[in-house]
Amino acid sequence: MKPQIDYEAVFQALPGMVALLTPDLVYVDANEDFLRLAGRTREQLVGRYIFDVFPENPYDRAAVGMRETQASMLRVVATGERDTMALIRYDIEDAERPGRWEERYWSPINAPVLGPDGRVVLIVHRVEEVTELIRARGGAAVGDRARVLEAELYTRSRDLQEVNERLRQAHAREREVAVALQEAMLPAPSSVGHHRAAVRYQPAVGTLNVCGDWYDLADLAGDSIAVAVGDVVGHGLTAACVMGQLRSALSAACRVADGPARALEALGLYARFVEGAESTTAVTTFIDWDRHTITYSSAGHPPPALLHSDGSVTFLDQATDPPLGARPEHVPRPQTSTPFLEGATLVLYTDGLIERRHEDIDTGLARLADSLTRHRHTDPESLADAVLADLLPPAGNTDDIALVVVRL
Template identity: 80%
Template sequence: MREPQIDYAAVFHALPGMVALLTPDLVYADANEDFLRLAGRTREQLLGQYIFDVFPENPNDPAAAGMRETRKSMLRVVAGGERDTMALVRYDIEERERPGHWVKHYWSPVNAPVLDPDGNVMLVVHRVEEVTELIQARDGGGPENDDRARVLEAELYTRARELQEINERLRRAHARDREVALALQEAMLPAPTPVGHHRAAVRYQPAVGTLNVCGDWYDLVDLPGDRIAVAVGDVVGHGLKAACVMGQLRSALSAASRVADGPARALEALGLYARHVDGAESTTAVKTFIDWSTHTVVYSSAGHPPPALLGPDGTVVFLDRATDPPLGARPHHVPRPEATVSFVEGATLVLYTDGLIERRDEDIDAGLARLAGALVLHRRSDPETLADALLADLLPPTGNTDDTALVIIRL
């Protein structure tokens, strides 16, 4: 028997009840036919629009809380990657044909995440049950209908309170898990020790919904002479498993950099070690050796975004002349390349992971150009100020779906 060819787009639009899809920024991506019909909006009025621009709060109702509660629920889904069932809410809708005329509605919403293969929230499913007629049934139809409406309303509110209590318990458990995760993160990514008289800043920004532990790391190591080794890396995935792999690889690379004669040899040693670490495959990393006595940076990259060298005059050069595949990408050991670039006093070296620049809907060159523009704009800032400025300028204000590590060294 041949398996049926299912048109899931057609299934979605034919679903009974109101269902909409929103991006993590709460912008409408799609809505089924019942949603359009019952909400009184066309597809053109929804798609690409921020949800609360399409459905603002009733300004004539000072007690209105539907927008606030709906936003909080959706942001919990984006941040935690888990379904959130809301309590019964009243959310009035303005009639398109009669501006200023608001129609009372009662909704029972559920918001749920759609995850990509890496476990990131790529869509929010917003399913709504319209219960206005049940709540307002007491307005007519006689005593029998009035009593039945009161019973239904009481049951709905009781159920809503139960769901709120369950959600609150889950949130408290999640908060406890975050405390454990933060302790783990601090143990694995401690504040860097001073690197001689050189100024450095580091930042670690976890992805939303990942308990503050992910697979990105940074490392700074003092070397003999006026030299330091700096690295950043990115393990595939999120959560505790990726963090444990990250901890092993970070420690191994840190140790290798102390005995290797250059960044390429350090990455080769890490690659050999990574073959025996479950979950380390496809890890990317970049390693730099900075030498102030020769004013040079020697670097090697294992499939990682290129470091940026910012000159005092505002020129930005991406160090991309020694890039090889990620760890574990080749079946056999192959020597890795390395390159050397000179710097002048007052230059700035910036190492980062892909969360700082990559976006799902654009080419990586757009992210690199955005980083270069931000570096030029803030080129006179000290490392600490520059680190904060880059995160503020380049990361989404609602939080990123990928974690970010950032290291800035004033040369």
């Protein structure tokens, strides 16, 4: 017979300090060791924001414990991965004597608890309290060596934290430049003439995650336009610069090619001479309002979604080929056409909209289809906003998103 385990009792009996927090950094529970060593009761913790319970020591100008703890926990929420912090000093105010601060040293680890949808629902905050080890001043040689080693470790960790902060600031500046460059190179949807369209570009959260996503809309002969989206592998300024080159090249190719497949073939040949362009994905659609057809071709990119007036959604996945540069030799790319009725909507996007860590891509496609169906009666601008609101993770997207919505 399978034994019945009281997990609440197990949690309370865990050796060492362990607390549970929401993604908003509010305490849900804490075990007995946490309450005892932190000098707080359960009532003083549960339901309260972590830094309301443990604010920064206002008398320590060099204090960084709160900022580093917050950054670590937010990384866990954003990435869904465990984050181990360096040894930190984080003083605690005496609960019985307000205004008196106790010098404390901690070694924390923050780990995610994922829900069925792959999103972080709880943060496990496990802490080793090493204050006494740092303070140890006994006469024994072993005690002295431990104290010296721990003190040295603390000093080195602070130096490392300073270096990391400088790197973070440098990456933040790079991100600002990359985002500005990307947005400057991405066009407004003015090229679709009297047809209604909406475009969105959503940068990734965090300082290191600016990517090379793009969209483009180009006038063609007659009552036709080309709509494309693409995604360069890599991050930062390099990816943004490669994106600009490929977007311009594909826009020009669409204006002279006799179909989207030929346009992607030309882009693939050009990409061989652009460093960093290998493995780029892209999808191109030619919309012909005279014939009421969409002709499309994909280079390893997620399929465009065709939202019909009745609310059903068709994914255009019948002309998919490998990403740019994936083949050593030039091979003609496939393309196919599908009819549409007036009032339908074409949606192109990059993978950041639908892909989630530890989740099958079909789940993301189903989530997109459901959102499109529910908001089918809205205009393109409102539909674009609604899709982003439905599909973006609560903690923000960890990959860039480009989105184009065209009313047919």
